[in-house]
Amino acid sequence: MNRVLMSLVLSSSIALSGCSTIKGWFYDEEELEIRELAPITQQFEADLVWSKNLGKGIGQFFSKLQPAVNYGKVFAADRQGVIAAFDQETGKLVWKQNLAIYEEQGLRLSVKKLWSKGVPAKIAGGVSVAYDTVFIGTENGNVIALDANTGEQKWIVSVKGEVLAKPAVESGVVVVNTGSGQVFALDSETGEQLWSYESDVPPLSLRGVSTPTAYSGGVMIGTATGKLVVNIIGTGQTAWEQVISSASGVTELERIVDIDSQPLALNGMIYVISYDGTLAAVEVRSGRVVWKREYKSYRRLSAVGTSLFVVDNNSNLYAIDTRSGVELWSQGALRQRYLTAATPVGNYLVAGDKYGYLHWFDQKDGTLVSRLEVGGDDEDESIFAAPVADGNRLYTQTRDGKLVAVDTPQ
DSSP states (O other): OOHHHHHHHHHHHHHHTTOOBOSSSOBOHHHHHHHSOOOOOOSOOOEEEEEEEOTTTTTTSOOOOOOEEETTEEEEEOTTSEEEEEETTTOOEEEEEEOOBOEETTEEOSSOOTTOOOBOOOEEEEEEEETTEEEEEETTSEEEEEETTTOOEEEEEEOSSOBOSOOEEETTEEEEEBTTSEEEEEETTTOOEEEEEEOOOOSSOOSOOOOOEEETTEEEEEOTTSEEEEEETTTOOEEEEEEOOOOOSSSTTTTOOOOOSOOEEETTEEEEEOTTSOEEEEETTTOOEEEEEOOOOSSOOEEETTEEEEEOTTSOEEEEETTTOOEEEEEOTTTTSOOOOOEEETTEEEEEOTTSEEEEEETTTOOEEEEEEOSOSSGGGOOOSOOEEETTEEEEEOTTSEEEEEEOOO
């Protein structure tokens, strides 16, 4: 069966399983139970500092669009092609570009027709900012570099495959992972291709790819076949490959072992998790697996000190000792609310959910200590990608394009 079709079906099942919505304003008992939040003791009130509307967001597409923070600005994009920079403190618009294509007889118009929305740029690969440049990827296979100060385009190149994860940028190299199983390294100044790497893609896989991680001269990527691969960032030479999860089962659905989560590199170790249920700690230099545990996730991992934080496929939150893999605590109060990855902020962890809420957890024991509604009950106002932190301030986007800045009291 067509991989794209099956990927979309599987992505839909991940996002919608466990909650069936009846058309209109009515929900079944299971959905109502999930939507209803149990009371908590609010230990503090988070402060919504500013809010801006950015295009149409991602709608119902499974795009990992997150803001990026650098140079005193917040950079954010929507799927249609709008990308903008805002002042980090005030939210004031610094510049705005629209990368959607407006065509007439095959030529791009300098003056956009007011009644046309244009052909979507399909920005899905997220936003990365380095070297005074904003790097983004699209489902059309384009990688685009914009001046971080003005928004002017520096270069645009096409690669073979959809760019579904944000680029990794280090040592003058931009690395992008694509849905075709190919990884491309581009010169950050010119966009010239430096090297490429190709991995196998099974007949059925998740709609998404692992965001590359650049660390200690290497680039780390999870594959759809359950491997962790490390390439030398300057040359593309493969340092090592390690099987994290092996396909088993009779059907293609049972054999899904995708690593869609971004590998987390920390203190000479790489932590990686697969969709089918393997969390592993791997040595950076040798590729030796130090420990493995059974957790299932397609969300990004995070860590503070010796605590590793995992949000699994059912929205359970876990803290795990990075040295041994021993579980320290678990929090299951928000099951089936489709939590994002957990972002460390001060002494807390923050995750968004399908219903537009941000939730704060105590890092020591997972206790829910605060919540704030920044979206709404409508699925278009849900939070799909993890918030981004800078100090005690969080930046997050809702599906309908709202960008908000929220402060956590110290």
